Amino acid sequence: MGDVFLAGIAGVLPPAVTGAEAIAAGAWTKRDAAETQQLSVTVAPADQYSPDLAVDAARLALERAELDPARVALALHSMMLTPGGKLWHGAPYIHRKLGIPAGQCIASDLDCGCASSLVALELATAYLATRDAGDLALVTAADCWREHEVDRWRTSNNPLGDGAAAAVVSRERGFARIAGAATSSNPELEPIGRGREPFSAEREKSTEPVYVRSRFEEIVDGEQIWRTVAGEVQSVVAKATEQAGIELADIDFVVCPFLGRELTLQQFLKPLSLDLAITPWEYSRRVGHIGPADPLAGLDHLVNTEGVHWRHILLLAHGMGGISSAVVLESCTPQHS
Secondary structure, eight states, X not given: OOOOEEEEEEEEOOOEEEHHHHHHTTSSOHHHHHHHOOOEEEOOOTTOOHHHHHHHHHHHHHHHHTOOGGGEEEEEEXXXXXXXXXXXXXXXXXXXXXXXOTTSOEEEEOOBTBTHHHHHHHHHHHHHTTSOTTOEEEEEEEEOOOTTTBOTTTSSSSOBOOEEEEEEEESSOOSEEEEEEEEEEOGGGTXXXXXXXXXXXXXXXXXXXXXXXXXXXXXXOHHHHHHHXXXXXXXXXXXXXXXXTOOGGGOSEEEOOOOHHXXXXXXXXXXXXXXXXXXXXXXXXXXXXXXXXXXXXXXXXXXXXXXXXXXXXXXXXEETTTEEEEEEEEEOSOOOO
């Protein structure tokens, strides 16, 4: 199918609230703070919504790519919460706000949990092979965790941050080539996000905030679950690096979901024998887990804020439902020491 590139990348984040503030307010615990070593999380004001953050990120990514939104033939959007209510989708909203012409673009939401943006990159790569060379794909992800829906500080072991990220995918040119991509789905991991509670009318009607931690605690063998996740991560990384024609040792930086120190090590770095030092850790511990936007936001920080020197970057994600994904990027920009 030929080469496919990332032509533009952008992240948009609201201001941060410190962990110390959350502990003082009784919203967070000192135990979780010590385990995650999270310093702050980004929190959007009440009148700021995730689809608008996604539009802002998309505009910035397109501007950096110096490409016309009218050329977008595929727009994939991911979000865990839908501020437009049930039976509403964010991708058509982003399509409309960007002024992408009607009739030539498939605009669709994609829900693979926190792996969504990387799965979207893989799907976009395959889709562009069927299109004219000048067509583009746009991948966006965004979430704002509202208190009445999710307790950002306590729902999981790691606190949640608000924000958005976007990537422009092109067959013509870009700052990075998508050198390898692999995704694996293990349905045995599906109960992680659901717990053991059966489907019921009472569950559908519940208006209580979601606590993912309590759902996970219903799983009988949590340690086995984590071993399975680690195996899935190892598998997709092996496939993606093989596809890219490199070894894991050739990776300069790795961007994992922003899960705090303990979970990042447990789920991703220790299974791969990688060090926290090659991740954007100091950035992620000030942002929190945005959701599907994490890998793209972390890449944006490395490339556009820190301006790191790199040849290969590995993007990793694991989503509730058992989907693990890895993408290997190869720099198209000459690197100077």
